[in-house]
Amino acid sequence: MTRLLRSLSFRLALSYAGLFCLSVALLMGAVYWLRVVVPMDRARAQVEQEERDLRALYSARGPDAVRDALDRRAQHSAGPKAFHALLAPDGTVATANLPSWPVRPPGHLTVIEADTFVDGTEIDHNALVSDQRLPDGARLMVGRDVEDVTDDAGALRTAAIWIFGVTVVLGLAGGWLMSVAIGRRIEAVTLTARQVMDGDLAGRVHVTGSNDDFDRLGEMLNLMLSRIQSLFRAVQSVSDNAAHELRTPLARLVGRLEALEQSAGDDPVLRAAAGEAIGEANRLQQILAALMRISRLENGRHPLALQRTDVIQLLDDLVEFYQPEAERRGIELVMSARRPLVADLDLDLVFQALSNLLDNALKHAGQGRRIELAAARGPGGLHVSVTDDGPGLEAGDAERVTEQFYRGRGSAGLPGDGLGLSMVAAIAHAHGAVLEFGSAAPGLRASLLFPG
Structure with a gap:
């Protein structure tokens, strides 16, 4: 799991999925704002303005004028259906087309059910209502139908849950596919690098022919490996030739020193010097043979039996x-x-x-x-x-x-x-x-x- 979290392709996949989900969330937010927030703000402003006008009319001309204005508003108002209720200070209903209302004014705009019946058929309505007490204790409720807005809000919230879930799944699936694709290309480079590290300089990165970034990287790596292989072969050839050429003079040197040792006769100094020289020459031959063998083993040129x-x-x-x-x-x-x-x-x-x-x-x-x-x-x-x-x-x-x-x-x-x-x-x-x-x-x- 730790290796997966450290993987660049996995982190890119998570970033891709996150950006995908964020894009869908922003799109859903924009739709919600246009379909719910803006219409609700418009309805709120309209209800507040009507409530202020009716309060002013109540102060200037009394409850009868307000009742007449509310009735006309309910019958002839343009736009969303108008709802109202006017209650006298003693709680009696002066006029109303709201089927029900809260026992006490909530003190702020609220959405209440305002279902109506036409020919025995119930028609659903949600009303955005301003419910206020007037100075003499009367109660004025003014509202507008926001059924379409609340329906859109509910539908968008449900859709958002499903869309977000599907988006997460699709984003992770797409990210995983991208991670797999990138991982395969990186693994191809890794395998080639491991092959070269093991001594096989003929290893090359597989190129798909798509001419994408990985192909261009693979081509550059292949050119580099080809250059390294040619340089290595040149150095190898020089070292092999040098080792081969040194063998003969060393063998001749040992032979001459042995002849010198034999011809030294009774001269102990000359015999000892020749013996030491033969020992050093033999040691040099052993070092040369060991170096060549080590080189062949390290470069994979020594076949194992x-x-x-x-x-x-x-x-x-x-x-x-x-x-x-x-x-x-x-x-x-x-x-x-x-x-x-x-x-x-x-x-x-x-x-x-x-x-x-x-x-x-x-x-x-x-x-x-x-x-x-x-x-x-x-x-x-x-x-x-x-x-x-x-x-x-x-x-x-x-x-x-x-x-x-x-x-x-x-x-x-x-x-x-x-x-x-x-x-x-x-x-x-x-x-x-x-x-x-x-x-x-x-x-x-x-x-x-x-x-x-």
């Missing part, structure tokens, strides 16, 4: 391989996992990733420490971890240890090129796995979570 793998057997092989080195360092190497535990993995790559993690743990654990290699299947997939009880990572190192050639502050004086964890991260990326580093209190826990 997935196979059904017995994870327990894989861990047994790792423990067997590193047990002599662990014993030499005085480190206890243990495995924690139970069969059955299988997964689809590139066996060679995962073996290398776990080897790098174990090698890293052996370097940093210190003598007399303990390293645990564990695996288990959880809700998120296969979880494999290497845990040591050494000093762990220093603050700020966890975010950078997978950077190429980065070495933490605790790695000073230890052998390594700063590419081991970069290789682990690249292998994890190729498998769609997640590499995490956390505190083991004390020590470090490096975890790989493989999906599926």
